[in-house]
Every structure is written in structure tokens, then in C-alpha cells.
Amino acid sequence: LDLTPQQLPMWQELEAVAAESDTEERQACTKLSATPSEPSLLQRLDTAEERTARQLAHLRKIRDPLRKLTATLSIEQQKLIDRSMPPLPF
Numbered sequence: 001l002d003l004t005p006q007q008l009p010m011w012q013e014l015e016a017v018a019a020e021s022d023t024e025e026r027q028a029c030t031k032l033s034a035t036p037s038e039p040s041l042l043q044r045l046d047t048a049e050e051r052t053a054r055q056l057a058h059l060r061k062i063r064d065p066l067r068k069l070t071a072t073l074s075i076e077q078q079k080l081i082d083r084s085m086p087p088l089p090f
Helices: 008-030 041-072 075-084
Strands: none
Touching: 008 041
């Protein structure tokens, strides 16, 4: 992105929030059962609900840092970040 010195702290804030969410997701994965048993329908539903809640929390955490950063980006930087970020799964 060739960030300016003024943009760099906002990028670092976004990175920190994203890393925190990654850590939380990894911790949640370690809590999953290591045995390959077939979960019941209700267990799958509970797991899906928990994962969706984590995803929503992640989106809410990165929303403000990402908005702050993108508000400072040039048009070329915005094009780069738009192309580099995967689409949201919704």
C-alpha cells in the first residue's frame, strides 16, 4: 500500500485487532473435540451459532480501525486494498 507515516499507526491498529481475533479463533478451535465422532444436529447448530457470533464480534472489532484507515487512503491505495481483501462471507 505504500503507507504514509500518518497512515502507519492506523494500519498497525488494524493489524493488532485482526491478530487478536485470529488468536481468539485459534483458541476456539483448540476447544473442538479431537475425536472424529459425528456431532448431533443440535451440536452442529450450537457450533455454527458460536462461530457466527465470533465472526460478528470480529467484524465489529475491525470496523472502526478499518474505516479510520480507509478514510486516509488515496484512490490508488483504496483500489489496492479493495483488490487484496477477500470478500466477506455474507
